[in-house]
Amino acid sequence: MKVSVIGTGYVGLVTGACLADMGNDVVCLDIDARKIAILREGGIPIHEPGLDTLVQHNAQAGRLHFTTDAREAALHADIHFIAVGTPPDEDGSADMKYVLAAAREVGRHMNRYCVIVNKSTVPVGTAQKVRAAVAEELAARGADIRFSVVSNPEFLKEGAAIEDFMRPDRIVVGSDDEQATRIMRELYAPFERNTPKVLVMDIASAELTKYAANAMLATRISFMNEMALLAEVLGADIDAVRRGVGSDPRIGSHFLYAGCGYGGSCFPKDVAALSRAAGDAGISMGVLDAVEAANERQKELLIARIEARFGHDLGGRVFALWGLAFKPGTDDMREAPSQVVVRALVKRGATVRAYDPVATDEARRVLADVAGSVEYQSHAMDALKGADALVVVTEWKEFRSPDFDHIKSLLRKPIIFDGRNIFSPEAARQAGFEYTGIGRA
Numbered sequence: 001m002k003v004s005v006i007g008t009g010y011v012g013l014v015t016g017a018c019l020a021d022m023g024n025d026v027v028c029l030d031i032d033a034r035k036i037a038i039l040r041e042g043g044i045p046i047h048e049p050g051l052d053t054l055v056q057h058n059a060q061a062g063r064l065h066f067t068t069d070a071r072e073a074a075l076h077a078d079i080h081f082i083a084v085g086t087p088p089d090e091d092g093s094a095d096m097k098y099v100l101a102a103a104r105e106v107g108r109h110m111n112r113y114c115v116i117v118n119k120s121t122v123p124v125g126t127a128q129k130v131r132a133a134v135a136e137e138l139a140a141r142g143a144d145i146r147f148s149v150v151s152n153p154e155f156l157k158e159g160a161a162i163e164d165f166m167r168p169d170r171i172v173v174g175s176d177d178e179q180a181t182r183i184m185r186e187l188y189a190p191f192e193r194n195t196p197k198v199l200v201m202d203i204a205s206a207e208l209t210k211y212a213a214n215a216m217l218a219t220r221i222s223f224m225n226e227m228a229l230l231a232e233v234l235g236a237d238i239d240a241v242r243r244g245v246g247s248d249p250r251i252g253s254h255f256l257y258a259g260c261g262y263g264g265s266c267f268p269k270d271v272a273a274l275s276r277a278a279g280d281a282g283i284s285m286g287v288l289d290a291v292e293a294a295n296e297r298q299k300e301l302l303i304a305r306i307e308a309r310f311g312h313d314l315g316g317r318v319f320a321l322w323g324l325a326f327k328p329g330t331d332d333m334r335e336a337p338s339q340v341v342v343r344a345l346v347k348r349g350a351t352v353r354a355y356d357p358v359a360t361d362e363a364r365r366v367l368a369d370v371a372g373s374v375e376y377q378s379h380a381m382d383a384l385k386g387a388d389a390l391v392v393v394t395e396w397k398e399f400r401s402p403d404f405d406h407i408k409s410l411l412r413k414p415i416i417f418d419g420r421n422i423f424s425p426e427a428a429r430q431a432g433f434e435y436t437g438i439g440r441a
């Protein structure tokens with residue numbers, strides 16, 4: 001099928017590459033000429049395992065093209081995916097300006113019936129706004145062309161995006177139009193060879209499903225983070241509690257890991273946007289507000305621990321920081337807890353010696369305001385030299401099998417603050433470390 005993907009960011013690029021790999025003829029559009037130039041030259045602008053090969057393979061096969069020309073994309077496709085950003089507005093609500101601009105581009109140039117698919121995470125009611133924007137553009141040029149708008153939220157996780165897209169748990173399609181539903185079913189038919197995956201529902205329910213899923217996952221994390229604080233005080237171990245709780249199939253074992261808070265481009269903004277939308281609809285969502293508040297507190301936890309150990313004034317101290325990305329497997333720094341930790345350490349006078357396997361360039365850009373006090377290292381061990389303590393913020397695999405003797409020989413003091421509970425407290429203590437995890441006595 002002929003597809004255009006509007007917005008070649010994280011979701012757009014994964015969607016475009018995967019749909020091309022399934023045999024569709026895909027044009028990816030972006031207003032960012034730099035991104036498109038990188039893609040045309042065979043590079044990719046983000047770090048996502050396997051994505052470079054998938055993009056190159058499909059581009060070479062002639063199924064995946066990149067353009068900044070909205071007209072070219074509009075004329076090419078029968079299905080247009082809108083996958084642009086929906087960042088938080090000043091009041092926390094989702095900013096729809098990119099989605100509506102993308103819709104207008106389609107309306108301005110389309111020349112035949114098409115399905116416009118909203119893949120961006122958008123509040124309930126957006127499909128109607130998209131429809132109105134497209135209709136306005138058609139009317140402005142006196143064109144009488146039929147089109148359908150459907151909602152098809154994306155559930156992929158960064159770091160596992162291709163696997164998530166290609167082996168979905170479910171594909172949610174919100175549609176009130178039989179022709180559009182048929183086209184979407186046909187597009188996703190390759191995923192349904194063994195089990196049905198497409199859940200067709202009304203548009204409002206599809207739009208809300210996306211926010212409800214992210215809010216539920218964020219709630220689990222904040223719940224476990226609060227439980228971790230309690231476990232510490234009561235002398236319990238949150239990791240044992242996690243295993244005990246998660247083995248109940250009604251609860252399940254995923255997304256129960258306590259740590260130094262959730263980050264990323266989705267949970268923080270989507271929880272805030274849902275709470276805001278609920279407020280606008282006259283519903284107060286106390287649970288969601290508590291989820292947010294608990295996460296803000298959790299991101300400050302490592303600093304509180306460091307202060308309790310070293311005092312408020314950290315002038316002259318050096319901290320080794322392992323992990324900058326908001327989670328392993330990505331170079332994404334959006335809302336990363338590391339940003340809170342680094343800025344707080346620097347504010348108190350410390351120097352940060354940071355290492356991340358892939359996010360250093362992104363971190364340099366995002367943390368430019370504290371550049372003078374952050375030294376980026378190319379190897380994990382180099383970050384430790386002469387540091388007062390090791391602070392673990394992201395649980396990259398390469399940190400998981402530590403040579404404690406080596407770490408100890410490089411640090412000025414054998415102290416570890418483990419913000420992701422990746423080390424065994426017993427092993428660390430046996431090796432002579434002062435070890436502090438999250439929710440572990």
Ligand SMILES: NC(=O)c1ccc[n+]([C@@H]2O[C@H](COP(=O)([O-])OP(=O)(O)OC[C@H]3O[C@@H](n4cnc5c(N)ncnc54)[C@H](O)[C@@H]3O)[C@@H](O)[C@H]2O)c1
Nearest residue numbers: 007008009010011030031032084085086098102120121154
């Ligand atoms: N990142 C994720 O893991 C993820 C997962 C599921 C859903 N989502 C949702 O998907 C949407 C996109 O997220 P993302 O992380 O891919 O965003 P992103 O910021 O990485 O990319 C958005 C892209 O859209 C482009 N763009 C903006 N306006 C445009 C226009 N009018 N025409 C063409 N291109 C335009 C931007 O230049 C940018 O490259 C958001 O609503 C997000 O909440 C994200």
Ligand SMILES: O=c1ccn([C@@H]2O[C@H](COP(=O)(O)OP(=O)(O)O[C@H]3O[C@H](CO)[C@@H](O)[C@H](O)[C@H]3O)[C@@H](O)[C@H]2O)c(=O)[nH]1
Nearest residue numbers: 154155156157158255256257259261262263264266326327
């Ligand atoms: O048990 C856990 C699991 C995750 N996290 C943190 O939660 C954040 C988000 O992690 P994850 O959900 O794996 O990453 P995202 O790529 O942001 O994916 C989420 O957000 C996407 C965008 O909406 C959705 O599509 C995905 O389904 C949803 O998992 C990260 O900071 C993790 O460190 C925890 O603290 N504990």
